[in-house]
Amino acid sequence: MMSPDHAVPRPLLTEPVEDYLKAIYELETRHGVAATTDVAIALAVAPASVTGMVRRLAQQGYLDHVPYRGVQLTDAGRRAALRTIRRHRILESYLTSVLGYAWDRVHDEAERLEHAASDELIERMATALGHPSQDPHGAPIPTVDGTVDERPHRSLAELAVGERARMVQVSDKNPQLLRYLAEIALQPGTEVMIVAKAPFGGPLTLRIGANEPMVGPHLAEQVRVEPMPSAPRSLGHPITRSRKSSSR
Amino acid sequence: MMSPDHAVPRPLLTEPVEDYLKAIYELETRHGVAATTDVAIALAVAPASVTGMVRRLAQQGYLDHVPYRGVQLTDAGRRAALRTIRRHRILESYLTSVLGYAWDRVHDEAERLEHAASDELIERMATALGHPSQDPHGAPIPTVDGTVDERPHRSLAELAVGERARMVQVSDKNPQLLRYLAEIALQPGTEVMIVAKAPFGGPLTLRIGANEPMVGPHLAEQVRVEPMPSAPRSLGHPITRSRKSSSR
DNA sequence: CACTAAAGTTAGTGGCGACTAAACTTTGAT
DNA sequence: ATCAAAGTTTAGTCGCCACTAACTTTAGTG
Numbered sequence: 001m002m003s004p005d006h007a008v009p010r011p012l013l014t015e016p017v018e019d020y021l022k023a024i025y026e027l028e029t030r031h032g033v034a035a036t037t038d039v040a041i042a043l044a045v046a047p048a049s050v051t052g053m054v055r056r057l058a059q060q061g062y063l064d065h066v067p068y069r070g071v072q073l074t075d076a077g078r079r080a081a082l083r084t085i086r087r088h089r090i091l092e093s094y095l096t097s098v099l100g101y102a103w104d105r106v107h108d109e110a111e112r113l114e115h116a117a118s119d120e121l122i123e124r125m126a127t128a129l130g131h132p133s134q135d136p137h138g139a140p141i142p143t144v145d146g147t148v149d150e151r152p153h154r155s156l157a158e159l160a161v162g163e164r165a166r167m168v169q170v171s172d173k174n175p176q177l178l179r180y181l182a183e184i185a186l187q188p189g190t191e192v193m194i195v196a197k198a199p200f201g202g203p204l205t206l207r208i209g210a211n212e213p214m215v216g217p218h219l220a221e222q223v224r225v226e227p228m229p230s231a232p233r234s235l236g237h238p239i240t241r242s243r244k245s246s247s248r
Numbered sequence: 249m250m251s252p253d254h255a256v257p258r259p260l261l262t263e264p265v266e267d268y269l270k271a272i273y274e275l276e277t278r279h280g281v282a283a284t285t286d287v288a289i290a291l292a293v294a295p296a297s298v299t300g301m302v303r304r305l306a307q308q309g310y311l312d313h314v315p316y317r318g319v320q321l322t323d324a325g326r327r328a329a330l331r332t333i334r335r336h337r338i339l340e341s342y343l344t345s346v347l348g349y350a351w352d353r354v355h356d357e358a359e360r361l362e363h364a365a366s367d368e369l370i371e372r373m374a375t376a377l378g379h380p381s382q383d384p385h386g387a388p389i390p391t392v393d394g395t396v397d398e399r400p401h402r403s404l405a406e407l408a409v410g411e412r413a414r415m416v417q418v419s420d421k422n423p424q425l426l427r428y429l430a431e432i433a434l435q436p437g438t439e440v441m442i443v444a445k446a447p448f449g450g451p452l453t454l455r456i457g458a459n460e461p462m463v464g465p466h467l468a469e470q471v472r473v474e475p476m477p478s479a480p481r482s483l484g485h486p487i488t489r490s491r492k493s494s495s496r
Numbered sequence: 497c498a499c500t501a502a503a504g505t506t507a508g509t510g511g512c513g514a515c516t517a518a519a520c521t522t523t524g525a526t
Numbered sequence: 527a528t529c530a531a532a533g534t535t536t537a538g539t540c541g542c543c544a545c546t547a548a549c550t551t552t553a554g555t556g
Binding site: 014016045046048049052056067068 | 546547
């Protein structure tokens with residue numbers, strides 16, 4: 001089928017394979033195991049396609065598959081997934097910081113480039129950026145040797161009225177959401193307080209700087225935060241700005 | 249990959265298709281028509297594979313194929329080829345100028361990225377570079393609307409002893425050659441004079457600045473130049489430096 | 497505890513893009 | 527003018543990665 005396949009040492013991962021491993025990694029860290037249907041939804045393919053690919057990947061040693069029970073990455077699979085994720089997040093950072101992309105437009109671009117960029121390119125970009133630890137959406141960037149700081153965060157929706165928190169992360173996959181967050185100035189690093197909370201999944205009123213935007217519960221669930229000790233604060237500007245700001 | 253193919257407006261070009269069109273374009277501008285075998289060599293595939301692809305591309309309107317006679321691009325095919333070439337050359341320029349790549353290492357990287365980068369990314373890079381008209385190897389960059397300044401140049405090998413010329417272009421495909429040219433400081437924009445020429449395809453002695461490197465005939469053939477009017481010059485430094493230097 | 501809905505798998509198919517082997521031009525040299 | 531070599535095409539196959547349809551397993555409910 002392929003002329004130079006006589007003695008290929010490692011058949012490099014194809015683009016679809018990288019996508020599967022990445023999607024499985026993400027589902028696994030969120031839910032423990034990755035279900036066939038969830039992978040299918042994440043990749044917009046039919047469940048049967050997932051079963052087929054999973055069989056091949058299991059046989060190649062990238063994951064363990066217990067039929068009807070879900071899949072889990074092996075070490076090799078996890079390494080490959082983290083490599084792709086590192087590429088993706090460095091690309092997003094570079095596109096935002098250097099090339100002036102808005103944070104809601106980098107996902108698709110990075111999604112395609114992550115399969116084409118060489119290690120050298122990624123590392124040159126990382127160097128140009130000063131080796132950032134988070135991408136523009138606050139997601140931690142895996143290191144070259146495959147370690148990530150995946151701290152579980154709370155969602156904005158879980159906070160109680162009066163609590164203060166720092167926004168730390170949001171998914172990069174929903175442009176509308178990202179545009180709205182940019183509008184209300186809610187970015188990684190931003191300090192936010194819960195002013196009010198309507199009962200039964202009603203909207204939340206936030207304080208961000210001097211503004212008090214209202215957000216729906218669905219949005220609040222998507223936004224990851226890190227609660228802050230309720231520091232005493234004088235009315236007025238939040239003077240104690242964190243320097244952990246990672247956004248551009 | 250069939251599900252979202254119901255009513256696709258433009259069946260975007262696949263990566264192999266872009267490669268074929270680009271290769272055919274390059275052969276066509278060099279030799280008038282593109283021969284099956286030459287395309288096969290350029291893409292490192294079997295001749296039979298070329299025939300197969302050519303049939304499909306002809307049927308899709310990207311080229312005209314006269315069996316046993318070679319292929320020629322249609323307008324649609326030429327447009328697609330030039331779009332890919334523009335991407336390639338802007339990427340090479342960006343990698344060299346902004347990310348510090350050596351000019352002999354950009355070809356492969358650009359070759360992969362040209363299929364993945366969006367129009368937006370390419371135009372952002374072009375803007376960051378100030379819309380260059382040539383890539384690092386002196387190749388003209390097609391405009392967005394598909395015009396190129398493909399002037400035919402002479403090769404260094406054609407010059408007579410005593411002639412002076414400005415180096416304008418060299419292929420990006422041979423890293424060793426490029427490294428050697430960098431070593432003897434022969435880049436697009438560089439002024440060069442033929443000091444001596446051994447007969448029967450022997451080596452040429454050049455003057456580049458204050459140095460007099462010798463180059464083989466094969467190399468000399470690869471280097472495109474633009475003869476300069478033999479200006480009067482006093483012995484010593486070439487003081488009349490051109491300001492048309494396009495290299496970084 | 498049986499039954500059914502949801503989730504997952506198997507079976508069979510199709511397009512793309514490569515391959516080899518073999519047949520068929522076209523060309524160029526005797 | 528013939529014929530061999532070079533170039534090109536046809537025929538048949540294969541792997542990847544999708545798909546649909548039909549079947550199996552699991553889990554949840556009455």
